[in-house]
Amino acid sequence: xxxxxxxxxxxVLKTGQSMTLQxxxxxNHEYMSWYRQDPGMGLRLIHYSVGAGIxxxxxxxxxxxxxxxxxxxxxxxxxxxxxxxxxxYFCASSYVSSFNEQFFGPGTRLTVL
Amino acid sequence: KNEVExxxxxxxxxxxxxxxxxxxxxxxxxxxxxxxxxxxxGIVSLFMLSSGKKKHGRLIATINIQEKHSSLHITASHPRDxxxxxxxxxxxxxxxxxxxxxxxxxxxxxx
Numbered sequence: 001x002x003x004x005x006x007x008x009x010x011x012v013l014k015t016g017q018s019m020t021l022q023x024x025x026x027x028n029h030e031y032m033s034w035y036r037q038d039p040g041m042g043l044r045l046i047h048y049s050v051g052a053g054i055x056x057x058x059x060x061x062x063x064x065x066x067x068x069x070x071x072x073x074x075x076x077x078x079x080x081x082x083x084x085x086x087x088x089y090f091c092a093s094s095y096v097s098s099f100n101e102q103f104f105g106p107g108t109r110l111t112v113l
Numbered sequence: 114k115n116e117v118e119x120x121x122x123x124x125x126x127x128x129x130x131x132x133x134x135x136x137x138x139x140x141x142x143x144x145x146x147x148x149x150x151x152x153x154x155g156i157v158s159l160f161m162l163s164s165g166k167k168k169h170g171r172l173i174a175t176i177n178i179q180e181k182h183s184s185l186h187i188t189a190s191h192p193r194d195x196x197x198x199x200x201x202x203x204x205x206x207x208x209x210x211x212x213x214x215x216x217x218x219x220x221x222x223x224x
Contacts, residue, residue, distance in 0.1 A: 098211050106155055
């Protein structure tokens with residue numbers, strides 16, 4: 001099993017550009033989530049999904065969109081990148097909910113100039 | 114919103130020492146996670162617990178639901194234990210919402 005995979009590992013964008021961070025898991029997990037990690041802030045929840053076709057907002061959703069068309073994939077879209085979105089992004093999955101053991105992807109380091 | 118506090122923020126110890134990292138939270142939870150983040154950035158799950166105590170090798174995690182407090186202990190610490198240790202809580206009521214994280218404890222074990 002590959003576990004949770006994320007692409008790309010690194011990305012540099014200019015302000016106003018859009019892009020999609022990819023996240024995929026091969027463990028048949030229902031629950032998937034996106035977090036951002038900033039120095040001194042800890043990890044913060046952006047969006048999460050409890051199954052295909054179901055998504056919800058987390059603590060810091062502004063500027064990000066998600067969709068969940070399949071169980072395996074949970075992409076995160078930045079519609080118009082801003083310097084405040086410079087961060088490290090982690091995708092995670094678990095069997096059913098945040099109550100279960102979490103499996104994290106390797107992260108994407110994003111810089112917005 | 115649950116407030117999750119970890120202490121200490123930074124800890125430097127000598128190899129072989131017994132290490133304790135603390136986590137407290139403000140609102141009732143369904144589960145608490147201890148995570149480890151190595152300098153390379155990857156995050157791995159160490160424990161998930163909702164009551165009592167769990168042990169895995171040299172790591173022990175305990176939780177006191179009434180006091181809203183958890184501790185992570187490392188016995189016979191080793192330089193390879195150097196990492197950031199993160200506490201995260203899952204909300205009560207089914208856990209459909211995401212985790213709330215502490216800011217982490219940066220642990221350095223010197224040989």
